[in-house]
Amino acid sequence: MRKLLFQSLVQMPLTEPAPSADDRAFAEVGAALERAARRRLGRSLSIREVDAGSCNGCELEIHALNNAYYDLERFGLRFVASPRHADVLLVTGPVTKNMRMALERTYNATPNPKWVVTVGDCAHDGGCFAGSYAVVGGVGEVVPVDLHVPGCPPAPLEILRGLLALLERVASATP
Numbered sequence: 735m736r737k738l739l740f741q742s743l744v745q746m747p748l749t750e751p752a753p754s755a756d757d758r759a760f761a762e763v764g765a766a767l768e769r770a771a772r773r774r775l776g777r778s779l780s781i782r783e784v785d786a787g788s789c790n791g792c793e794l795e796i797h798a799l800n801n802a803y804y805d806l807e808r809f810g811l812r813f814v815a816s817p818r819h820a821d822v823l824l825v826t827g828p829v830t831k832n833m834r835m836a837l838e839r840t841y842n843a844t845p846n847p848k849w850v851v852t853v854g855d856c857a858h859d860g861g862c863f864a865g866s867y868a869v870v871g872g873v874g875e876v877v878p879v880d881l882h883v884p885g886c887p888p889a890p891l892e893i894l895r896g897l898l899a900l901l902e903r904v905a906s907a908t909p
């Protein structure tokens with residue numbers, strides 16, 4: 735015990751330094767996303783995250799959007815607990831056979847207009863899990879997909895850029 739206490743006094747911390755993320759880029763994309771949501775919806779964007787069978791890596795990046803560093807809610811965007819309150823389903827992972835029905839039911843429970851954004855390579859085509867006996871495939875095999883954010887996993891800024899691209903695409907398609 736004494737040895738451990740001494741080591742903790744003389745050793746450097748094991749944590750890494752804080753990331754030097756481009757906070758200005760994040761703030762600009764976030765503000766643009768907030769403006770686009772208000773233009774298209776007249777209010778902020780509500781997002782329901784759905785894990786269809788991921789390894790949790792994509793979830794960690796999505797959860798990071800809510801932490802004190804990225805602080806997504808400063809742009810008026812929010813994650814909601816129910817698909818009935820959501821505009822966007824943010825889906826990760828290959829769709830496992832066990833999650834297929836849950837994904838379909840979540841999609842059907844989301845009111846129109848609704849959009850599906852897939853996050854991570856697995857959600858696109860099964861990624862490194864493609865071909866597994868337990869996996870149906872990409873999210874597009876089960877529900878229609880509006881936009882894909884590539885990466886394994888994509889960083890929070892990329893996820894935010896994907897949401898912005900979605901709203902810009904939706905706005906340009908609206909007569």
Ligand code: SF4
Nearest residue numbers: 788791854855856886
């Ligand atoms: S894309 Fe990568 S991080 Fe995301 S669920 Fe698949 S393996 Fe995990």
